[in-house]
Amino acid sequence: xxxxxxxxxxxxxxxxxxxxxxxxxxxxxxxxxxxxxxxxxxxxxxxxxxxxxxxxxxxxxxxxxxxxxxxxxxxxxxxxxxxxxxxxxxxxxxxxxxxxxxxxxxxxxxxxxxxxxxxxxxxxxxxxxxxxxxxxxxxxxxxxxxxxxxxxxxxxxxxxxxxxxxxxxxxxxxxxxxxxxxxxxxxxxxxxxxxxxxxxxxxxxxxxxxxxxxxxx
Amino acid sequence: xxxxxxxxxxxxxxxxxxxxxxxxxxxxxxxxxxxxxxxxxxxxxxxxxxxxxxxxxxxxxxxxxxxxxxxxxxxxxxxxxxxxxxxxxxxxxxxxxxxxxxxxxxxxxxxxxxxxxxxxxxxxxxxxxxxxxxxxxxxxxxxxxxxxxxxxxxxxxxxxxxxxxxxxxxxxxxxxxxxxxxxxxxxxxxxxxxxxxxxxxxxxxxxxxxxxxxxxx
Numbered sequence: 464x465x466x467x468x469x470x471x472x473x474x475x476x477x478x479x480x481x482x483x484x485x486x487x488x489x490x491x492x493x494x495x496x497x498x499x500x501x502x503x504x505x506x507x508x509x510x511x512x513x514x515x516x517x518x519x520x521x522x523x524x525x526x527x528x529x530x531x532x533x534x535x536x537x538x539x540x541x542x543x544x545x546x547x548x549x550x551x552x553x554x555x556x557x558x559x560x561x562x563x564x565x566x567x568x569x570x571x572x573x574x575x576x577x578x579x580x581x582x583x584x585x586x587x588x589x590x591x592x593x594x595x596x597x598x599x600x601x602x603x604x605x606x607x608x609x610x611x612x613x614x615x616x617x618x619x620x621x622x623x624x625x626x627x628x629x630x631x632x633x634x635x636x637x638x639x640x641x642x643x644x645x646x647x648x649x650x651x652x653x654x655x656x657x658x659x660x661x662x663x664x665x666x667x668x669x670x671x672x673x674x675x676x677x678x679x680x
Numbered sequence: 681x682x683x684x685x686x687x688x689x690x691x692x693x694x695x696x697x698x699x700x701x702x703x704x705x706x707x708x709x710x711x712x713x714x715x716x717x718x719x720x721x722x723x724x725x726x727x728x729x730x731x732x733x734x735x736x737x738x739x740x741x742x743x744x745x746x747x748x749x750x751x752x753x754x755x756x757x758x759x760x761x762x763x764x765x766x767x768x769x770x771x772x773x774x775x776x777x778x779x780x781x782x783x784x785x786x787x788x789x790x791x792x793x794x795x796x797x798x799x800x801x802x803x804x805x806x807x808x809x810x811x812x813x814x815x816x817x818x819x820x821x822x823x824x825x826x827x828x829x830x831x832x833x834x835x836x837x838x839x840x841x842x843x844x845x846x847x848x849x850x851x852x853x854x855x856x857x858x859x860x861x862x863x864x865x866x867x868x869x870x871x872x873x874x875x876x877x878x879x880x881x882x883x884x885x886x887x888x889x890x891x892x893x894x895x896x897x
Contacts, residue, residue, distance in 0.1 A: 511821055511824035512779055512783065512825070514783065524768065526768070527775045527779075528778035528779060528782070529778075530774070530778055532771065534770070535767060538767050538770065539767055550755050551741065551743070551752070554743050554748045554749065555741070555748075557745065557747070557751055557752075558748040560748075561745035561748055561782075562729055562745060564782055565747070565785075565786060566786060569783060569786040570787075570792075578813065582809075583800070589800065592799075593795075596795065596799070604730075608728050
């Protein structure tokens with residue numbers, strides 16, 4: 464398998480965790496989102512949405528969209544499942560994942576930050592306020608959901624990592640990088656985050672441990 | 681079952697189509713997103729993310745997030761599946777759905793339009809340009825994906841509706857309502873849209889046919 468990746472990409476970090484949890488080997492091809500490499504003709508041929516990640520698995524068409532890739536990996540390699548067995552619990556894990564991946568993450572990606580700066584002419588303070596607003600809204604929502612729900616355990620949905628955790632950890636790592644978000648305001652998320660980061664699959668795949676990491680970037 | 685719904689809600693329209701395709705009966709409770717009913721204490725108890733839709737199925741906890749609800753309905757009622765059988769095709773259908781539901785729809789929801797107006801003080805022309813930009817970006821991406829992919833058939837992924845179509849139709853209906861988007865620029869999407877709208881499950885559940893529809897609203 465080959466994964467098109469970028470160290471800071473929140474969506475790609477989700478897939479790196481899944482591949483690590485399932486013990487799947489892959490090669491990496493680095494796409495620098497901040498330098499616009501996603502708009503190259505070569506990458507457009509692979510992913511017309513110009514987003515990360517893309518996973519190539521054998522001869523089939525490229526696989527795109529992180530949550531679709533997570534479901535694919537889970538269906539193809541069902542050992543150590545990324546979803547609970549019970550139907551309602553599966554819906555819950557997927558809902559927590561969506562709360563972060565669909566309702567929060569879209570607002571902080573490079574193409575949006577670029578629009579705010581270039582098209583709307585917002586200064587840095589207003590751009591940071593935008594990022595902080597949506598990151599805090601999403602963090603608050605997921606903290607409320609997890610604190611209220613009886614299924615919350617060592618991880619977001621029970622005692623094993625699910626796709627919800629694969630979205631939660633990258634969300635807070637991105638929030639830390641972008642607006643120095645303090646996890647202290649979200650105690651349930653903080654506890655789960657720390658339980659996840661105690662696992663190699665979450666820790667070794669984090670942005671700052673990627674070969675293409677360029678911290679001042 | 682009970683569905684919390686609003687006629688204009690793109691995400692709820694996806695679920696209304698799924699329920700209709702599968703022939704499932706439900707009661708509706710109307711939440712006017714433009715009047716802020718999603719922030720009431722009663723709705724917060726059901727959905728702390730303050731978003732639509734929410735589905736109540738029996739005595740279990742409320743089900744939230746449209747794509748998680750679609751997967752739940754498909755797993756619980758597998759007749760007339762909303763996903764193809766092949767693993768890669770399932771990933772493809774989910775990816776097209778995400779391209780619209782996660783990469784496009786978040787930018788046009790009421791809470792974002794409110795932020796643009798109240799926090800950033802953007803005039804109507806700039807707010808409309810924002811909506812048009814993201815709706816066109818998403819439409820272009822999905823048109824490119826569907827035009828290139830050999831699996832595109834009468835519907836987004838083959839000859840039967842999948843979750844991809846359940847996202848495509850509500851996307852273009854929203855785009856029509858918000859910025860009078862012309863489907864002519866997206867011929868593959870237009871063809872599939874028309875094939876879907878020939879089905880009662882897509883046509884009868886559309887926003888303008890909802891009991892709470894208020895067109896000047």
